Amino acid sequence: MAKSPETEHPIKAYGYAARDTSGVLSPLTFSRRATGDKDVRFKVLYCGICHSDLHFAKNEWGMTTYPITPGHEIVGVVTEVGSEVEKFKIGDKVGVGCLVGSCKSCESCSSDLENYCDKQIYTYGGLPYHDGTLTYGGYSDHMVADEHFVLRWPENLPLDSGAPLLCAGITTYSPLRYYGLDKPGMKVGVVGLGGLGHVAIKMAKAFGAEVTVFSTSPAKKEEALEGLKADHFIVSKDTEQMQAAASSLDGIIDTVSANHPIAPLLSVLKPHGKLILVGVPEKPLEIAAFSLIMGRKVVAGSAIGGLKETQEMLDFAAEHGVTADIELISIDYVNTAMDRMLKSDVRYRFVIDVANSLEAP
Numbered sequence: 517m518a519k520s521p522e523t524e525h526p527i528k529a530y531g532y533a534a535r536d537t538s539g540v541l542s543p544l545t546f547s548r549r550a551t552g553d554k555d556v557r558f559k560v561l562y563c564g565i566c567h568s569d570l571h572f573a574k575n576e577w578g579m580t581t582y583p584i585t586p587g588h589e590i591v592g593v594v595t596e597v598g599s600e601v602e603k604f605k606i607g608d609k610v611g612v613g614c615l616v617g618s619c620k621s622c623e624s625c626s627s628d629l630e631n632y633c634d635k636q637i638y639t640y641g642g643l644p645y646h647d648g649t650l651t652y653g654g655y656s657d658h659m660v661a662d663e664h665f666v667l668r669w670p671e672n673l674p675l676d677s678g679a680p681l682l683c684a685g686i687t688t689y690s691p692l693r694y695y696g697l698d699k700p701g702m703k704v705g706v707v708g709l710g711g712l713g714h715v716a717i718k719m720a721k722a723f724g725a726e727v728t729v730f731s732t733s734p735a736k737k738e739e740a741l742e743g744l745k746a747d748h749f750i751v752s753k754d755t756e757q758m759q760a761a762a763s764s765l766d767g768i769i770d771t772v773s774a775n776h777p778i779a780p781l782l783s784v785l786k787p788h789g790k791l792i793l794v795g796v797p798e799k800p801l802e803i804a805a806f807s808l809i810m811g812r813k814v815v816a817g818s819a820i821g822g823l824k825e826t827q828e829m830l831d832f833a834a835e836h837g838v839t840a841d842i843e844l845i846s847i848d849y850v851n852t853a854m855d856r857m858l859k860s861d862v863r864y865r866f867v868i869d870v871a872n873s874l875e876a877p
């Protein structure tokens with residue numbers, strides 16, 4: 517019979533977990549493996565709340581194994597390293613994003629694209645992990661991970677407002693680069709002004725792009741233009757505003773977490789424009805063939821980024837002063853934070869002050 521989360525590994529750990537599709541999180545005691553030769557063990561300091569945490573906690577993608585301890589925007593301080601670890605020493609500040617494992621030998625892994633490996637292991641809810649046990653994320657006291665999946669934290673990057681870069685940052689940086697939207701003067705749209713969306717604006721601006729925000733929340737206009745330095749703000753449900761922007765953009769990063777019409781977004785692309793989906797609504801989106809055919813438009817997707825690119829992104833963010841706008845919360849606020857995120861009421865990322873608010877059972 518399988519051992520319980522509390523006894524399957526030798527090292528005691530604790531955190532917050534959802535136990536069913538209500539997604540409600542409450543304290544959980546579990547365990548983590550001993551530090552292997554290539555492993556880095558670290559105390560969690562901060563962890564961002566990504567909308568994927570909520571999709572997973574509620575099993576909206578049908579792939580959740582309970583109990584699930586979310587959290588994949590994790591920053592911490594190293595407390596122990598294995599005998600073969602080369603990149604880190606005790607006391608170093610480190611980050612872990614969405615991945616803690618991959619096969620290390622397939623074509624994707626050999627091209628630094630562990631994020632597209634068929635055998636990738638998610639930071640939480642990933643089965644099977646080495647020995648077939650479940651992975652637990654960063655809403656917890658500490659983590660242990662193979663050093664390949666651990667990021668070096670740039671010295672001048674804040675730990676709390678930098679944490680969201682480990683998912684929101686790389687998920688927006690990678691498609692801007694890959695789809696050629698990282699050039700000065702590119703006209704880039706960002707759809708959905710939440711955690712990913714607001715970082716997408718900052719990344720695109722750091723590349724020198726002209727950024728148009730598409731939002732369902734007119735109340736976010738002033739902040740988008742003044743605080744986040746977007747160039748234009750369009751209420752996506754306003755047909756007149758949408759028509760005025762017709763055929764104007766080179767590419768769009770769509771971060772929306774819920775079902776929404778994409779035909780209006782395709783209409784604001786120039787010919788050859790690219791609509792890149794990074795948000796993952798629960799149900800399929802609808803596309804009319806004509807909306808692609810007329811103008812050779814492309815609908816594409818992108819998932820986080822490989823480890824090499826994630827490090828490159830952190831260094832880029834440190835150099836260009838890109839961080840998230842955060843609301844720092846204690847862990848017992850996590851359920852309220854999730855509810856508020858679902859209502860698009862977050863400016864613009866919740867980050868849990870784990871070290872100062874998670875109490876040992």
Ligand code: NAP
Nearest residue numbers: 567568708709710711712731732733773774795796819820
């Ligand atoms: P978030 O903070 O909740 O932001 C999502 C934004 O989408 C909201 O703030 C809202 O912006 C807009 N929105 C929400 N419901 C909408 C609706 N019904 N119609 C139109 N717009 C709506 O979420 P997030 O953390 O940025 O994550 C966004 C999505 O990306 C999630 O689905 C998440 O799972 C996914 N994700 C994907 C990857 C990847 O690798 N591809 C990585 C991380 C996250 P406005 O108020 O401005 O309309």
Ligand code: ZN
Nearest residue numbers: 566568683684
């Ligand atoms: Zn995420």
Ligand code: ZN
Nearest residue numbers: 619622625633
């Ligand atoms: Zn692989």
